[in-house]
Amino acid sequence: MILAVAPNPALDITYHLDQLRVGEVNRVASVSERAGGKGLNVARVLHAAGVPVRALAPVGGATGARIRSLLDAGGVPHTLVPVVAETRRTVVAAGTGLWEPGPELTSSEWSAFRAAFGAELPAAAVVTLSGSLPPGWPIDAYAQLIALCHAERRPVILDASGSALEAAIGSGPTVLKPNAAELADLIGRPVTSVSSAVAAARAAIDRGAREVIVSLGPLGLVACADGSDWHACPPEIVAPNPTGAGDALVAALAAGWLVGLDRTELLAQAVAWSAAAAAHPVAGEIDAAIADQVRPLVRVVSARPEPDLDRTGSR
């Protein structure tokens, strides 16, 4: 199975209403809730695709209990580590988001979480580490988990940003999956084209990542590994809802790894799932029909001959 790690999960609440009137009381027509945060999105995409997965997350309070019951209702296998603080919520109302700050967790809760990770690891064929770290946990938390993966010889995909990424890259994640902005932030150089993405990805490999797959939004992704570089380009620009597309990409990589796809197939699946997530109104879900349509149309080429993002993207 794939172990999908979500250190900072959230209860994602969507309020359905036509328009948000500022400064007034808005009566919400209906409410959707899901177990969210990047790592739980990965788990839900994998589960929906029929891939064996287990979600690992700390949860606390009534919000955490709600996440548990939503995962149960969806049939997503999980290992939830109880913590004292209330798990955060995100609220989206007619396109406007309200992100609660993550709760402060304790160092003993981190020890319990790491122990739970260690207990699940032997059964995991692939590990995904996604999203921010909760305040109160060591900034090298991902580095510690990656070290455990190396000790058990498990491939580990890291999708993090900022200081959590800075502190983790040196421990050598098998795959690092930043987007262009996150990679630019890490390397300190703009990432605005396929060639600049390749250069930045190589710099990230120099800092410890074994392989780097950069998501470039509607232009697909760039992959760098073993001295080679690829650009996987979607057949057309898809719907403009990028929320969760990166999580679907991580899920596709993990799922492809699990069944031994070759690199071209793997990257095509990653682009297809990402596009299918962007076409779906709900993060953490993909439109399987779109994924099946897109996959055979993805062009996977060496990144070298097409050094400029603009030319690559025009069709």
Added chain:
Amino acid sequence: MILAVAPNPALDITYHLDQLRVGEVNRVASVSERAGGKGLNVARVLHAAGVPVRALAPVGGATGARIRSLLDAGGVPHTLVPVVAETRRTVVAAGTGLWEPGPELTSSEWSAFRAAFGAELPAAAVVTLSGSLPPGWPIDAYAQLIALCHAERRPVILDASGSALEAAIGSGPTVLKPNAAELADLIGRPVTSVSSAVAAARAAIDRGAREVIVSLGPLGLVACADGSDWHACPPEIVAPNPTGAGDALVAALAAGWLVGLDRTELLAQAVAWSAAAAAHPVAGEIDAAIADQVRPLVRVVSARPEPDLDRTGSR
């Protein structure tokens, strides 16, 4: 004790942020939560004032569990009837409100709730019935509870609106506490002045209420009972946060009744607590210092000599 009944409670969530940017992700600086809905506001005001109270509400799911833990943390005595559906939330972010629809409850849950009410009633000196009814419960739910109060000879204060009020008024609540808009809706005539409030309140008495106390916002209240009418006028216009002011008014009436205040004292307390709630940024809480300041300054007069709201209100 006062039995404060909340058939449709809510978890009130306040997001603290300077400004709500529509169509963007807003990172919330901090979050406040409280056990809300009108009936639970009444209970919290009474408990904070040191008045013996018990809250009675149906609660369900993770949101209901959170309401329970918030009441526990505040030390508010409660009888919470478990229901299947998730209790609703309200979200307020920088002055913009998002009101979830109330959950659909079942008729057997209504039977359990009514039974719990009957069990608490003998120990109650005064009963307050506040707010909307959950979908799925009989529209005459308040009428049924009022009949039980009459059978036990317990005074009951009703603060309801719309069809729930229509269905309840004939059963003879001891005190009906509408605001001007709710009373106008019930009677079918505008309520825009002290004299029109008196006329409408008398019409409500003709329809079954024993006594009517109309809240008129910054202009205080009008009370009609036993063929007499009063206007209780606050000393000055207070802060413009009316949320919860009506609940504080109900709490003041119940508390005053409990200790046998005479009518002038009772109405002065009602105006003072209401003003003190309007001056407080959080619904269901009052600023006790403001209440103490306002109370001796409230003017309670016969409503007759001052037939026009504008003249009465000007000072």
